[in-house]
Amino acid sequence: xSDTAPLDYASAGVxxxxxxxxxxxxxxxxxxTHDQTVxxxxxxxxxxxxxxxxxxxxxxxxxxxxxxxxxxxxxARALDIHDTIGQDLVGMVxxxxxxxxxxxxxxxxxxACGRVVPERIAKxxxxxxxxxxxxxxxxxxxxxxxxxxxxxxxDYDIAGAxxxxxxxxxxxxxxxxxxxxxxxxxxxxxxxxxxxxxxRSVVARTGAPLEGHVEEFSRxxxxxxxxxxxxxxxxxxxxxxxxxxxEGVSGVHAFSHVTGGGLGANxxxxxxxGALAEVDRGSWIVPPVFDxxxxxxxxxxEGMEDSLNLGVGMVGVVGRDCADEALRLIxxxxxxAWVLGEVSMPGEVEPSSDFEGRTISGTxxxxxxxxxxxxxxxxx
Numbered sequence: 001x002s003d004t005a006p007l008d009y010a011s012a013g014v015x016x017x018x019x020x021x022x023x024x025x026x027x028x029x030x031x032x033t034h035d036q037t038v039x040x041x042x043x044x045x046x047x048x049x050x051x052x053x054x055x056x057x058x059x060x061x062x063x064x065x066x067x068x069x070x071x072x073x074x075x076a077r078a079l080d081i082h083d084t085i086g087q088d089l090v091g092m093v094x095x096x097x098x099x100x101x102x103x104x105x106x107x108x109x110x111x112a113c114g115r116v117v118p119e120r121i122a123k124x125x126x127x128x129x130x131x132x133x134x135x136x137x138x139x140x141x142x143x144x145x146x147x148x149x150x151x152x153x154x155d156y157d158i159a160g161a162x163x164x165x166x167x168x169x170x171x172x173x174x175x176x177x178x179x180x181x182x183x184x185x186x187x188x189x190x191x192x193x194x195x196x197x198x199x200r201s202v203v204a205r206t207g208a209p210l211e212g213h214v215e216e217f218s219r220x221x222x223x224x225x226x227x228x229x230x231x232x233x234x235x236x237x238x239x240x241x242x243x244x245x246x247e248g249v250s251g252v253h254a255f256s257h258v259t260g261g262g263l264g265a266n267x268x269x270x271x272x273x274g275a276l277a278e279v280d281r282g283s284w285i286v287p288p289v290f291d292x293x294x295x296x297x298x299x300x301x302e303g304m305e306d307s308l309n310l311g312v313g314m315v316g317v318v319g320r321d322c323a324d325e326a327l328r329l330i331x332x333x334x335x336x337a338w339v340l341g342e343v344s345m346p347g348e349v350e351p352s353s354d355f356e357g358r359t360i361s362g363t364x365x366x367x368x369x370x371x372x373x374x375x376x377x378x379x380x
Contacts, residue, residue, distance in 0.1 A: 018116040029129035033139040037105070047140025049106045051165075059168035063102040066161040067092040071196040072226075073157060079210055079222045082120050085158065086127025087134075088193040091229035092259065093162045094135050095314065098236045099255040099270070101172040101245055102164035107132055109142040109160045114151035116144060124158060127228075135233040137162060170245045174272040174368060176253035181343040182323035183267070183277060187336035188313030189230035190289055194260045195307040199225065202297035216288040224289050232257070232314045235333050242329060243322045252326070254317040258309040264360035264371040265306070267315055271343065271369025276359075277317075279341040281375040287311045291379045301377060302355050310377070315340060343369075 039048040054060040069088040076085050086109075094104040109128050111121060121144055132139040191199060203210070203221070210222035217224040236255055244251040254270040267277055290310050293299060304310060318326045323339065330337035361370035 018118050029126040030139050030142075033129050033132040033137070035138060038138045038140055044141075047106060047108060047138075049138065049140060051105075054165060057165070057167040060165050061102070061168050061171060063097050063100055063164040063166060064161065065093050065096040065164075066159065067096070068157065068159040069193045071200060072191075072193050074200060075196070075210065075222065075225050077154065077156075079226065081222075081226055082123040083127045084226050084228045085193075086124055086129070087131035087228035087231065089128055089158055089160045090131035090135060090137070091231050092193055093160045094137055094164075094233045095231065095236075095257045096259075097162055097164040098233045099172070099257050100166060101170050101237075101240055101252075101255075102166035103237055104135065104137040104162045104164040104233060106140045107137050107160060107162040108140060109158065111142070111144045111156060111158050112147055112151065113144065113156035114147060115153040116146050117154075120156075124156075128158075128160070131228075131231060134231050137233070170240070172240070172245055172252060172254050174254065174270055174275075176245070176247050176251075177270065177272055177275060177317050177343060177369075178248065178253070179275075179343060179345040180249065180320050181253055181317050182320050182326075183279065183340040183342060184316040184318055184323065184326050184330065185284065185312045185338050185340040186232060186235070186314040186316065186330055187230075187284075188258070188287075188309045188311055190227035190287065191225065192229040192259070192309055192313060194309065196225075198297065198299070198307050199293055202293050202299070206296040208296070214292070216292065230313050230335070232335075235330065235335060236314065236316070238333070239316060239318075239326060239329060243318065243326060246319055246322075248319060249321040250319040251322060252316060252318050256315040256317070258312050258314065260307075261363060262305045262307060263310065263312050263315075264358070264373055265363035268361050268363055268369055268371045269366045270317065271371070273368055274345060275369035276344050276346050277341060277369065277371045278344060279371055279373045281373055281377045283340055284311055284338055285378045285380065288379075302358070305373065312340070317343065 037050045069085050097104050129139050208221055214221050240252050256267045256270045258266050294304050327337050359370050359372045
């Protein structure tokens with residue numbers, strides 16, 4: 001007979017009862033994201049959505065995207081605030097899908113942790129669910145995985161995936177973009193969820209406490225760094241519905257979600273080969289948090305625009321005849337918007353390292369157009 005006690009899942013470090021408790025705590029928030037298209041209850045092996053609406057499309061295209069929130073989680077953990085990063089996750093996923101004009105029809109999430117703390121898991125998922133409500137996207141499934149021995153007890157990471165649909169005739173993209181198109185900037189809510197390895201390095205270098213009040217933010221540093229990602233899905237879909245997925249001088253032609261890599265790298269991805277988007281760096285005032293990062297880390301402006309959104313979260317590429325209407329609709333939705341520049345078609349454009357007229361192309365493995373960033377950024 002062995003003197004040691006028999007092993008079970010709990011003694012190995014996995015608490016299934018805590019997982020069940022977490023599901024109970026989040027269930028109501030998840031259910032509020034469900035509409036008449038969702039079949040089955042929370043807790044099934046697979047989430048189901050009625051796809052009958054696709055029957056009315058001539059050629060329905062499914063779009064999919066997956067992402068996480070990166071090292072912004074380290075800020076959430078340091079402050080023990082876990083109910084905001086769920087919105088970051090949703091924004092990173094569904095706003096990539098809407099770029100091609102697709103409507104996200106379902107989302108799932110995944111949380112890996114060293115130890116299930118039901119209240120913490122519930123806060124994370126409740127934040128995801130609230131953001132899904134805002135985006136009009138049902139949260140139909142998820143998984144919480146406990147990884148003792150692989151992750152420290154309070155470590156966790158989150159990821160999400162979404163699926164959307166668009167009729168082929170309504171798909172947005174480079175093939176619709178042409179000479180004279182206007183670039184409409186939609187303001188970000190702050191850092192969103194990119195570049196936090198740089199941001200955290202700046203915080204470490206400056207020694208600034210996350211709980212410390214920063215006058216230029218009118219709140220603490222931690223509150224500023226945890227500001228959730230703005231969601232653009234409903235706004236972009238409303239723009240397409242009102243203005244149409246047009247070509248030539250009217251309608252919405254493309255969107256660019258400004259995430260990792262910054263404005264130039266992401267905008268160039270939605271331009272046709274040979275197109276050049278001229279962007280005026282002085283057309284907006286860079287929000288204070290970005291200048292705080294730049295000054296605190298002695299980061300060059302080139303380094304900043306290669307890492308952070310600098311205040312531009314989404315760009316709409318629209319026909320010049322409807323640019324004023326696009327601006328009006330965005331502002332009426334409560335989002336700051338302005339003309340960022342326009343598109344020309346000068347032929348092949350070579351990348352340039354001259355910062356005053358810097359040209360960016362061929363990023364993220366995409367052979368497409370180019371973006372020329374001109375002028376100087378304004379901070380006041």
